[in-house]
Amino acid sequence: MKYLLFLATAATVYSTSYAQDYQPSASRIQKTVGYLASNKLKGRGTNEKGGIKASNYVAKQFKQAGLMPGNGDSYFQDFTFDRKEHHNLTSRNVIGFLDNGAAKTIIIGAHYDHLGTAALFDGKYPVGQIHNGADDNASGVAGLLELVRYFTENGQKEPFNFLFISFGGEEMGLQGSKYFTSNPTIPLTNVHFMLNMDMIGRYNEERGIGIGGYATAQEWPAVFKDAQEPGIHYFTDGSGKGASDHHNFFMHQVPVIFLHTGPHDDYHKPTDDVEKLKAKEEALILKLGIQLITNAMKYTELHYVGEEKKEEEKK
Template identity: 65%
Template structure:
């Protein structure tokens, strides 16, 4: 934590505490981000649709506000790429990258995908074409989490022993395209990545289920780290798997330890009804607090030992 000078006087204590509290995960900020990204204005943030391009620009703007350096190609925040999907060829998309340079040997990657189904034109009739799929939980919630963690580590902490690379992935809904491209064209060498934390659908907390934390088996040190992870408000359980249907999978396949935060499926999954008014922002803030505990615990180790999982 960033240290603030307190010279004994009680009057100086309260402002320092309040200043620090400002950068903890905040439900109001989370809700505000999701309200914008999952609004009809962005029309579902479809890959190669205007709403998806606007969403990427929004993330870039937030990275700039937070003081993150451009982590993309040619000194900008974008990593552009194209991919094929079934009959659709040369579909353009982009990752958005913000870098916190702590002049460290290794880097922690924190990611979430910003795309959703849009109006479903690229899904070959699998979803109702023409209807807006706003994707509040999937994955505006993850982008809100990404920005909260970026704020926390840029504003609330002293210089950490690791760099941070924050990535908003494009093309995830069409086959993890953004993360696949990144690991094959990495902005930093993958052997210099401490671990990757991925957030996908963290906005619909079910207290009877709890939040699932995948990747528990991908590093020998995770069990030791998790001994100190706790919450009075959020129930969680761990899953050893490194593989899965979200962007952490791409990193696991390159022998990078991963952590995956996910609140589980629901009836609005990939439907036009996944709207912002159903977000559980207060609970998401609690989930992000757990994420911070995991990250801080992992920074106590100079390196993590990758392990394959069954």
């Protein structure tokens, strides 16, 4: 009897522990950002060794989580681009696929690159100084990896596939998402929606978190209706356009959601360091994001709303 009681108790403890393990974790977020925003990676610059190290790190995390390579037999999608007087710059997207045997796929993304040592920015930022980019956008990559963990370990087979993408070259003009949407590894017509996380690590209680893309699908108001997370408040913005990777998906007629905690004094400066990260609040933001994703999966289809339609409605 005691043995059976022990087994029951142990099973309960294990089940509870397991259930909590796949939830967004502040300590894991802190650890991920701590690595990506360390001086060792020297700001994860495009066309720099630190950027390559960051992309390798993300690919390794995708593989360990059990994601399939998202570009044929590779986790990488290499590309080159030109920017102003800089030619044949190289970067790559990191892509992992969770195949649930569904007809449609949800894309979740966050760019891993930052300014590096600012060599490619024509003196706009202090050249030679490391810009670690803890919030921009190591925080988004940490969020991406937490959502990978959630959807691979929550014990449920979701009614949608997931494509997780960590974009390269975002700081150079949204290059990674521009390349992907022009060379998609899955048909964009099969994409349910795209969720983008860029700078989600500096939650400001007075501002709250901004969520863009609210007007890009007819169903978003219903999806958002009951979504709330204690300790976090948010406001919405309708536009699907913006200075981050969701923009290119919106321009290819994909509904989008954009999570962003807002500007701060360390934006694009060498002082955007891990010590200023608000990992606990980021974990709560991710829980809110999971609610939105879960609510959106209740709809077999989201109906895209473009800028033209919104302009017509204003008349």
